[in-house]
Amino acid sequence: MAMSRTELAAMPSTIHTKSKPMLAPIEILGFGKETSPLPPGVALAHSPKIDGQQTLVTTKPFRKGETVFAFTGPIIGKGTIYSFQFAPGIHIDPINPDRINQETGEPERTAGHWLNHSCAPSTRVEQEIIEINGGRIPIIKVTALEDLNPGTELSADYAGMEEDAVITGLECLCGSGAACRKIITGWTGLSDEQKGGLISRGIAAEYLIEMDEEKRAKRG
Numbered sequence: 571m572a573m574s575r576t577e578l579a580a581m582p583s584t585i586h587t588k589s590k591p592m593l594a595p596i597e598i599l600g601f602g603k604e605t606s607p608l609p610p611g612v613a614l615a616h617s618p619k620i621d622g623q624q625t626l627v628t629t630k631p632f633r634k635g636e637t638v639f640a641f642t643g644p645i646i647g648k649g650t651i652y653s654f655q656f657a658p659g660i661h662i663d664p665i666n667p668d669r670i671n672q673e674t675g676e677p678e679r680t681a682g683h684w685l686n687h688s689c690a691p692s693t694r695v696e697q698e699i700i701e702i703n704g705g706r707i708p709i710i711k712v713t714a715l716e717d718l719n720p721g722t723e724l725s726a727d728y729a730g731m732e733e734d735a736v737i738t739g740l741e742c743l744c745g746s747g748a749a750c751r752k753i754i755t756g757w758t759g760l761s762d763e764q765k766g767g768l769i770s771r772g773i774a775a776e777y778l779i780e781m782d783e784e785k786r787a788k789r790g
């Protein structure tokens with residue numbers, strides 16, 4: 571199931587996200603021919619932890635709370651290993667359909683494609699609807715959890731972003747020591763205590779918290 575941007579703009583606001591005016595200084599990756607795959611201050615590097623895997627690193631400092639990058643992309647109904655969940659049944663593919671890669675003939679990937687998982691992440695992932703030229707666009711915002719020096723690996727905790735991560739069950743190789751949960755899961759794979767830990771660190775998506783609240787309310 572793919573939803574066009576026009577259908578999306580007409581979508582009822584049952585999705586629990588804040589609608590905000592566009593943040594002018596931030597380029598929205600994946601939107602229009604002129605946007606680049608990688609934002610300023612971010613580069614691709616070889617993962618220091620997983621052989622053959624690429625990862626995102628900072629090339630300039632980012633302050634705590636600063637948006638490192640934001641992106642949109644085609645809406646898909648089922649998650650992939652690269653997509654970002656926006657709400658129940660709504661996922662964003664981090665590609666730019668307006669830019670075709672000359673080598674592959676496929677739409678160009680955008681930064682989100684290379685954002686790896688960590689149980690002790692350097693960024694938080696937020697879901698927002700913004701307004702551009704009267705249209706409503708869902709974006710994923712990747713924000714620094716702490717002050718980041720140049721050369722910091724960008725990572726996010728998949729369990730705080732995805733209801734059910736596609737790679738659930740794989741051994742976690744994030745290398746964050748005692749903080750590592752050892753196995754990759756989505757939100758539904760966490761214990762109540764683990765969920766509480768993510769909520770208190772501010773890395774649990776609002777739609778996931780609201781989903782649990784609705785479940786509890788239904789149970790009475």
Ligand SMILES: [Zn+2]
Pocket residue numbers: 688689690742743744745746749750751752753
């Ligand atoms: Zn881990």
